[in-house]
Amino acid sequence: MGVYRLFERSMSLLNGGIIAVLFYIAALFLGIPAFFRFYWQDSSFAWAPAAVSLILGLLGAKVLARWSDYDLFAHLEGSLSEKTKAAYDNRHSDSVVMQSLAADVKRRLSKVGAKDLINNRRLNFGDRSFPTFQAKAGALVLLIAFTAIFSQSQAGDEITPHPFKPLADLRDRAADLFGEEEIPKGGRTGTGISGEIYGKPSLAVLEEVNLELILYPGSAAGFRSRQTDPMDRLFTVSEPGEGVAVATELYIESLPPQHREIIKRYFENLATI
Amino acid sequence: MREDLINIYKEAPAIFETIRGEIGKVVVGQKSVVEQILVGILSGGHILLESNPGLGKTLLVKTIANTTGLDFSRIQCTPDLMPADITGTTLIEEVEGSKVFRFEEGPIFANIVLADEINRASPRTQSAMLEAMQEKQVTVGKNTYKLEEPFFVLATQNPIEMEGTFPLPEAQLDRFLLKIYIDYPSSEEEYEIMERYTGHAEPKVERVITRRELLSLQQLTRDVPISDDLKTAAIKAVVSTRSWEGVEYGASPRASIGLILASKARALLRGRDYVDRDDLVAMAYPILRHRIILSFDSERRGVTCDQVISDLLKSI
Numbered sequence: 001m002g003v004y005r006l007f008e009r010s011m012s013l014l015n016g017g018i019i020a021v022l023f024y025i026a027a028l029f030l031g032i033p034a035f036f037r038f039y040w041q042d043s044s045f046a047w048a049p050a051a052v053s054l055i056l057g058l059l060g061a062k063v064l065a066r067w068s069d070y071d072l073f074a075h076l077e078g079s080l081s082e083k084t085k086a087a088y089d090n091r092h093s094d095s096v097v098m099q100s101l102a103a104d105v106k107r108r109l110s111k112v113g114a115k116d117l118i119n120n121r122r123l124n125f126g127d128r129s130f131p132t133f134q135a136k137a138g139a140l141v142l143l144i145a146f147t148a149i150f151s152q153s154q155a156g157d158e159i160t161p162h163p164f165k166p167l168a169d170l171r172d173r174a175a176d177l178f179g180e181e182e183i184p185k186g187g188r189t190g191t192g193i194s195g196e197i198y199g200k201p202s203l204a205v206l207e208e209v210n211l212e213l214i215l216y217p218g219s220a221a222g223f224r225s226r227q228t229d230p231m232d233r234l235f236t237v238s239e240p241g242e243g244v245a246v247a248t249e250l251y252i253e254s255l256p257p258q259h260r261e262i263i264k265r266y267f268e269n270l271a272t273i
Numbered sequence: 274m275r276e277d278l279i280n281i282y283k284e285a286p287a288i289f290e291t292i293r294g295e296i297g298k299v300v301v302g303q304k305s306v307v308e309q310i311l312v313g314i315l316s317g318g319h320i321l322l323e324s325n326p327g328l329g330k331t332l333l334v335k336t337i338a339n340t341t342g343l344d345f346s347r348i349q350c351t352p353d354l355m356p357a358d359i360t361g362t363t364l365i366e367e368v369e370g371s372k373v374f375r376f377e378e379g380p381i382f383a384n385i386v387l388a389d390e391i392n393r394a395s396p397r398t399q400s401a402m403l404e405a406m407q408e409k410q411v412t413v414g415k416n417t418y419k420l421e422e423p424f425f426v427l428a429t430q431n432p433i434e435m436e437g438t439f440p441l442p443e444a445q446l447d448r449f450l451l452k453i454y455i456d457y458p459s460s461e462e463e464y465e466i467m468e469r470y471t472g473h474a475e476p477k478v479e480r481v482i483t484r485r486e487l488l489s490l491q492q493l494t495r496d497v498p499i500s501d502d503l504k505t506a507a508i509k510a511v512v513s514t515r516s517w518e519g520v521e522y523g524a525s526p527r528a529s530i531g532l533i534l535a536s537k538a539r540a541l542l543r544g545r546d547y548v549d550r551d552d553l554v555a556m557a558y559p560i561l562r563h564r565i566i567l568s569f570d571s572e573r574r575g576v577t578c579d580q581v582i583s584d585l586l587k588s589i
Contacts, residue, residue: 079549082500082547082549082550083546083547085500085501085502086498086499086500086503086547086548087498087547088500089498089499089500089501089502090498090499090500093496093498095493095496095498096275096278096279096282096493096496097282097493097496097497097498097541097546098496098498098546100282100546101498101546101547104546
């Protein structure tokens with residue numbers, strides 16, 4: 001019966017997989033995975049929806065196994081099923097008829113293998129019947145494929161540059177204002193930055209190109225370097241630590257409408273810290 | 274004793290085949306009826322046979338009694354039949370100069386009692402049979418007399434003659450394990466009947482089973498294993514009759530016992546060492562049909578007890 005138990009365990013795992021994928025699909029529709037990815041992109045917490053779906057799937061499979069009143073006798077062929085059931089329910093009887101029945105059941109059951117039981121476990125769809133295991137495995141593959149496709153389309157909506165295109169436009173507009181070439185995606189990185197970082201121009205060597213880096217007091221980090229003289233008109237002079245109102249509005253307006261509110265709230269919350 | 278049972282169990286299929294063969298010499302067709310009567314005998318229950326006149330009810334019962342070699346008596350029920358005519362009476366006898374009371378046993382003191390046209394007997398006489406049927410004993414005066422095992426009452430009644438009849442009360446109907454309908458024979462069977470009974474030689478049957486063998490078979494019947502699922506289904510069927518639409522009164526727990534016992538007997542008769550669902554379904558009709566009282570509305574609509582049982586079995 002070891003093979004049969006393995007089969008049962010596999011069936012239970014398939015049930016768990018199907019339930020887990022169904023939960024994950026529901027979560028995708030609600031936008032939960034995208035939400036987690038957005039806020040905890042670099043953290044393993046971003047995988048929380050998948051992990052929770054998996055746990056719910058396993059719990060569901062366990063509950064399903066407990067609910068389904070599993071009847072091994074039902075998988076035996078025709079009269080043998082009734083016969084075995086009668087023999088099992090009267091196993092404590094010592095009557096002449098029972099002894100005869102027990103001997104017959106023992107003889108006939110010795111010819112039944114685990115494979116016969118597994119093959120008989122079928123789903124009926126009208127005139128057609130399919131082995132349950134194959135049907136469930138097929139369903140799981142289809143669900144996973146659907147989830148993958150749906151998840152990709154969701155991911156595209158949420159985190160690819162497309163919705164954030166206005167941001168990229170803003171960056172390009174800023175670059176135009178500085179009269180420089182477009183900044184490559186991902187920014188520039190390099191080593192060899194030296195000298196003062198406030199007040200006087202500093203020098204950075206990037207890919208054998210000398211770059212002057214100038215940061216103005218109160219302008220905070222994130223400004224890009226330029227090779228020309230500073231242009232005051234771009235920045236409003238303000239006290240250190242204060243937000244730049246004009247730049248923020250421009251920034252907020254340039255965001256995709258659907259994300260505008262949440263990013264705005266993010267900066268508002270940041271300002272209160 | 275156990276050895277005897279083992280031997281009887283081994284021989285049971287052959288015994289049943291021989292009984293069927295002997296009955297078949299006299300009774301043409303009616304295989305289902307014969308099987309149901311044998312079920313009743315193996316279960317140790319009483320049987321009520323109902324059919325139109327001339328279908329061989331009495332002949333069938335007499336034939337079965339002859340094949341078993343049991344004591345057989347026949348009571349022809351009429352409205353003026355008195356209880357003492359059935360149970361027996363106490364006589365005063367002179368023995369060696371002194372007068373003594375002696376109990377003269379009535380026809381009920383037999384193994385197989387044929388109560389012909391039972392619905393013609395008065396309610397008082399019908400009631401006299403109640404104790405005998407249920408308790409398998411007879412009380413006359415202050416004395417109680419045990420009836421010898423096995424004891425069966427095979428009663429017949431005619432459904433079409435209502436004049437001068439007294440329908441059996443529900444309490445007495447419940448004491449019958451089975452109510453068996455006998456239908457008309459087919460044309461081929463009727464031809465065979467005509468052939469057999471229009472010649473000179475009347476078919477005769479031989480005794481093929483002893484009283485002891487029959488008692489052993491009754492014991493084996495009770496030992497036939499039945500699964501818990503089927504027991505539950507039997508109880509569900511009986512309990513459903515009590516709340517079924519169109520049924521005024523449902524079957525009593527005696528029906529559950531009877532259904533299980535009769536199913537076991539049918540399995541044994543068919544050479545099976547376990548009860549299957551077919552046994553339960555087949556025996557539900559003769560077990561339940563006389564225990565269900567239809568509502569007035571159902572009767573008005575022409576619904577029969579068998580239709581109700583059929584619907585009820587489909588729902589289980």
